[in-house]
Amino acid sequence: MTGSVSATLILPDRTAGGVLEWDGDRITAVRTTTAHTSKYIAPGFVDLHVHGGDGADFMDLSAEAYRTVCRCHARHGTTSLTPTSTVGTRDQYRRFLELCGELRDAVTGGARILGGHLYGPYFHPPAKGCHPNADFLTPQLEQDDELLAFAGRGLTTLTVAPETPGTERLVKAARDRGLLVTAGHTFATFPQMEEAVRWGVRHVDHLFCAMSDRARLRQQQAYPMRAGVMEATLYHDELTTEVIADGWHLSAELLKLAYKVKGPDRLALVSDAMRAVDLPDGEYWFGATGGGERVRRKGEVGVTLDATGLASGVMGMDHGVRTFHRLTGAPLHEVVRMASLTPARILGLDAEIGSLEVGKRADFVILDEALNVEQVYVGGVRIV
Numbered sequence: 001m002t003g004s005v006s007a008t009l010i011l012p013d014r015t016a017g018g019v020l021e022w023d024g025d026r027i028t029a030v031r032t033t034t035a036h037t038s039k040y041i042a043p044g045f046v047d048l049h050v051h052g053g054d055g056a057d058f059m060d061l062s063a064e065a066y067r068t069v070c071r072c073h074a075r076h077g078t079t080s081l082t083p084t085s086t087v088g089t090r091d092q093y094r095r096f097l098e099l100c101g102e103l104r105d106a107v108t109g110g111a112r113i114l115g116g117h118l119y120g121p122y123f124h125p126p127a128k129g130c131h132p133n134a135d136f137l138t139p140q141l142e143q144d145d146e147l148l149a150f151a152g153r154g155l156t157t158l159t160v161a162p163e164t165p166g167t168e169r170l171v172k173a174a175r176d177r178g179l180l181v182t183a184g185h186t187f188a189t190f191p192q193m194e195e196a197v198r199w200g201v202r203h204v205d206h207l208f209c210a211m212s213d214r215a216r217l218r219q220q221q222a223y224p225m226r227a228g229v230m231e232a233t234l235y236h237d238e239l240t241t242e243v244i245a246d247g248w249h250l251s252a253e254l255l256k257l258a259y260k261v262k263g264p265d266r267l268a269l270v271s272d273a274m275r276a277v278d279l280p281d282g283e284y285w286f287g288a289t290g291g292g293e294r295v296r297r298k299g300e301v302g303v304t305l306d307a308t309g310l311a312s313g314v315m316g317m318d319h320g321v322r323t324f325h326r327l328t329g330a331p332l333h334e335v336v337r338m339a340s341l342t343p344a345r346i347l348g349l350d351a352e353i354g355s356l357e358v359g360k361r362a363d364f365v366i367l368d369e370a371l372n373v374e375q376v377y378v379g380g381v382r383i384v
């Protein structure tokens with residue numbers, strides 16, 4: 001099937017009036033013109049960090065739950081995502097990776113599944129945040145290899161805490177298998193992060209959240225004051241990172257700091273969304289139904305039941321794009337790049353997805369003037 005649409009194209013380096021054409025699942029032409037229109041064509045968003053939506057969580061571990069989450073996020077402009085696990089049991093991690101493998105590149109009726117983000121087993125337990133208490137694993141040869149065997153068939157991304165003994169071997173083994181290795185839910189020191197970069201850690205989960213910084217490390221040593229994961233992430237050019245740009249996790253100045261220091265090619269927007277996306281305020285399971293942690297949706301964010309802590313996102317990527325644009329004043333093409341081409345490049349998939357370019361997959365979103373999602377195409381097929 002061929003098609004074409006004209007509106008203001010959001011290209012990686014600018015916006016310009018133009019026409020997008022596709023044939024089957026591929027973009028066949030991107031032409032700029034002088035025509036002015038109030039609507040936009042953006043590349044489909046790529047979400048590196050997403051747990052659930054519309055009542056379902058990837059830890060519910062059924063194909064139907066996966067399709068529900070993918071359809072939900074497609075309504076918010078996401079055309080590709082990496083299902084992200086929460087802390088669970090070893091059996092749950094295995095089943096999670098099996099399902100990610102089975103549904104990878106399958107038709108979900110929504111966003112495409114790129115492969116699983118194994119998130120939880122290797123957290124530093126005191127940095128677990130709102131995650132349930134289940135099987136925190138310390139790196140061990142046999143058990144690690146059992147999980148890493150899913151590389152290339154369901155496993156794409158692995159989160160580690162560099163301060164945990166044995167992590168060097170785990171990171172190197174994961175890199176050998178082609179995985180993206182990220183640091184997250186960690187209280188490592190700056191020198192430990194420096195080591196981790198040498199091992200092959202290349203990305204850091206949700207900057208400013210569930211990580212060490214000068215203030216936290218000072219609780220153990222008054223002076224000299226030391227730097228932690230936050231400072232190491234801002235410092236090291238080898239590290240990309242991501243922000244939850246819902247406007248509730250991070251204030252405008254933290255988003256501006258991340259954008260200024262990392263820049264739009266090293267900073268991705270993520271939803272970090274749980275199952276309460278598109279559902280009313282109330283109590284929900286974060287993670288598996290019946291086995292996760294109870295959290296609350298309160299307006300545009302998830303909070304712990306006692307309302308003293310944050311408990312993941314409840315908004316889609318479109319909200320993140322609008323919010324980041326409004327709070328930082330960054331140019332629209334750069335904000336959209338942080339939601340599409342940058343995360344695609346972080347995953348090593350930028351030759352296939354992430355921008356409106358001839359030969360790439362016809363994954364795109366039509367937005368109105370106020371950047372609300374009007375239509376969504378995955379592989380040239382309209383799904384919203």
Ligand SMILES: [Zn+2]
Pocket residue numbers: 129184185205206210
């Ligand atoms: Zn997290």
